[in-house]
Amino acid sequence: MTAAAPTPEPRPEDIERGLAELERHLAAQAPATEQPREADGVTKRVRRLRAEVAEAHLLAKLQDDDAPLLLDTPKVRKRRKAAYEAARLHELAQDPIMRAWQADRMRRLLLVAAMVSLTLALGWSTAGVQGFAAEGAPQWSPAWIFAWFVEPFMSLALLVVVGARAYMGTRGQPITSKTLTRIEWLFLALTLGMNAWPHLPGVVDEFTVSGLVLHILGPVVAVAVVTALPIILAAFAGLDHGPRTGPSYRANTGPDIDALAARARLLIASGELPPTPGADKIRRALGCGMDTARAVRDALHES
Structure with missing residues (x-):
């Protein structure tokens, strides 16, 4: 059996030749890599620049449009809403019905405040009246205890008279009775006298102005409230709220003599008119x- 001849080692020339043939083969198989072009020769760079130019033209055109500037921002809308609300509230405040409602609410508030002030003032004088009525009776004795009830029953009687006059005044029917006026002043004079007497000079051992003022403070406030309340209520009753804007339920064929007579009675109660005013004074006051003043005068005389 014959042994195989050994394979000769490749020479450097053979290796170089094989590499060259391999490069030629790969070059022949690879596709041509040219820069992509369109049919008109526009490249990707040209297309990008063309898009930028078109965008710039659109932006320039939109910048000339003021529509975005005409839109209200949330802050502007909030301020506009507040302004419209303030205007509507002002318009509502000028309505005669609203003005009448506001006047009635204020009148009730002042009436309540006056009655509370009167009650506190009479309560303040209770201690002074008790000291006057007890006449030095021992503490917790029957006379000392019953002396505490003198001011309360006087105050309750006075509050009945003042409350009735105040209520009727709010209804446009003031009470002009001289008898009630005398009763009011009688109770107030008794309260003032009983508070002041033990602290007058010559009665008290050591007279002081501060002690006298402190004890007559309650009765003085009560006198002020009783005097001022009818005048205030008469002023509210005489308010003119302007012509009605709501529906009318009866024809207004002339002056309302009854309403004018009621206003005249309020002015008489407040002292702005005499008890039996003449037509000329009624005309100036109302x-x-x-002719209307004469009719009001006759209505006052008939009532």
């Missing part, structure tokens, strides 16, 4: 004509 701002009406002479």
Whole structure:
């Protein structure tokens, strides 16, 4: 059996030749890599620049449009809403019905405050009246205890009179009775006298102005409230809220003599008119004509 001849080692020339043939083969198989072009020769760079130019033209056109500037921002809308609300509230405040409602609410508030002040003032004088009525009786004796009830029953009687006059005044029917007026002043004079007497000079051992003022403070406030309340209520009753804007339920064929007579009674109660005013004084006080003033005068005389 014959042994195989050994394979000769490749020479450097053979290796170089094989590498060259391999490069030629790969070059022949690879596709041509040219820069992509369109049919008109526009490259990707040209397309990008063309898009930028078109965008710039659109932006320039939109910048000339003021529509975005005409839109209200949330802050502007909030301020506009507040302004419209303030205007509507002002318009509502000028309505005669609203003005009448506001006046009635204020009148009730002042009436409540006056009655509370009167009650506190009479309560303040209770201690002074008790000291006057007890006349030095021993503490917790029957006379000392019953002396505490003198001011309360006087105050309750006075509050009945003042409350009735105040209520009727709010209804446009003031009470002009001289008898009730005398009763009011009688109770107030008794309260003032009983508070002041033990602290007058010559009665008290050591007179001081501060002690006298402190004890007559309650009765003085009560006198002020009783005097001022009818005048205040008469002023509210005489308010002119302007012509009605709501529906009318009866024909307004002339001046309302009954309403004018009620206003005249309030002015009489407040002292702005005499008890039996003449037509000329009624005309000046109510701002009406002479014929209407005569009719109001006759209505006052008939009542």
